[in-house]
Amino acid sequence: MNKTERLLAIMIELQRSRLLTADELAEVLGVSVRTIYRDMQALSEAGVPVIGETGLGYSLMEGYFLPPVSFTVEEAVSLVLGAEFIEKRFDPAFRSSARSSSKKIEAILSGPIREETSRIQGGIRLLQKDQMAVMLREKEHLGIIRGAMLESRKIRFTYNKRAAEADGSRTTVRTVSPYGLAHDEQNGWLLLAYCGLREDIRHFRVSRISELAVTEDTFQTPDNFNLQAYQPKDTRSIRVSAIFNSEIADRVEEANNYYMETAESKEDGYHATFRVREPEELLSWILGWGGEVVVTEPESFRNRIREEIAKMKERY
Missing domain, CATH: 1.10.10.10 (Winged helix-like DNA-binding domain superfamily/Winged helix DNA-binding domain)
Incomplete structure (x- = not known):
């Protein structure tokens, strides 16, 4: 330099x-x-x-700004693709801003850089499922949650859990203090918040939130809370072991299941171990592999799978 x-x-x-x-x-x-x-x-x-x-x-000095700087092709592509990602995955307010910022970036590029950026961008596509109701609801909720965070107001919503509670219910009503939002490639948008019901920080998948409303109650984010450094408590205490058909090992690996801890190819198949809070969290995923997988432990989960297969047989 x-x-x-x-x-x-x-x-x-x-x-x-x-x-x-x-x-x-x-x-x-x-x-x-x-x-x-x-x-x-x-x-x-x-x-x-x-x-x-x-x-x-x-x-x-306050008020002093640099004149527009020049970008390399790689820098320009990074900015344009980043704006496109925000446009596809954020709420309407940010989507509009991302679209306008992308136009401004393209406007200040020199002719050759703009042409090369457009050529490279044309060969990259960010897939999305914008028409899915769950995606549309998620984006709408993001805007409401961001607004509540800016005003330091608590929110109330119905949360649809993957696994049923002890009483068989799958929904709970939560009032929380929204501390931040995080994006996970597998789970989508996650809300990190202090939950009044659990009296601790919890994270909620935004796609499972319904009947969302901002309350009049305010909150204050703790001084020692740092979203960038925050690591959720690992409460997954149940170990599940399974053996997959060796021929689909690459597909299992590509699935990149959040709960998978270890995986190893052996003579009798692809051995994988998972750690979960409740085995029910893995039920649908395991059943989705059909006869290509056998759960070896715990026995209680093997019995749960047998019960679900019996229900399926009754329907066919």
Whole structure:
């Protein structure tokens, strides 16, 4: 990285962050602190309004913005595809913003870069199932949840669980404090929230939420809660073992089941182990493989599968 590139990189970092020390900039750019001091002097002499606060760091004068920067083809494709992903998977407000930002990005690209970006983008497709009712409901709920988070208001909803409770019910009404949203490729959007019923942080699949409403009650997110660093408690204590037909081992691996812990090919088949809270969480998935899989333990789950197969036989 030459000096010109480094000065631009410093300005971009300062525009992204309100305050950075010389040590932090040196680490990001891979240069010495002395070099950062010289670069700051050069920026000041060039008329860039850099503010140095003793003992705190550097910042750009409020209201100062960089002129549009140029993008490489790879950078432009990354931004356009990222905007397309947001357009397909977020709620209407973000979808509209993603669409307009994508147009702005394309507008500032040079002719050759725009053509190459369009060519590469044409060879990449993000598949979606926009017409599914569950997807449409999920996107609508995202907007409501985001609004509640911004206003620090609790939400109430009916949650449809995969596994039935002890009394046989599969739905519960929850009032929660929404702390954040996370996206998982397998489970879709997850709501992380403090649940009043469980008196602890829980995560809920947004696609299983219905009758969602924002309440008048407010909440305050704990100072020590960090969504980026949060790791949910692992309450999966039941171990399930199964043997799949070796011929479908690649398909089982591609399925990438969330509960799978280990998998190994042996002479008698593809051995896999799972850890779940309730075996019922695996029932539909296991039955979906038909005669290509045999559950070996626990015996209680084997009996549950037998019961379900008996019900199926009665229907055929």
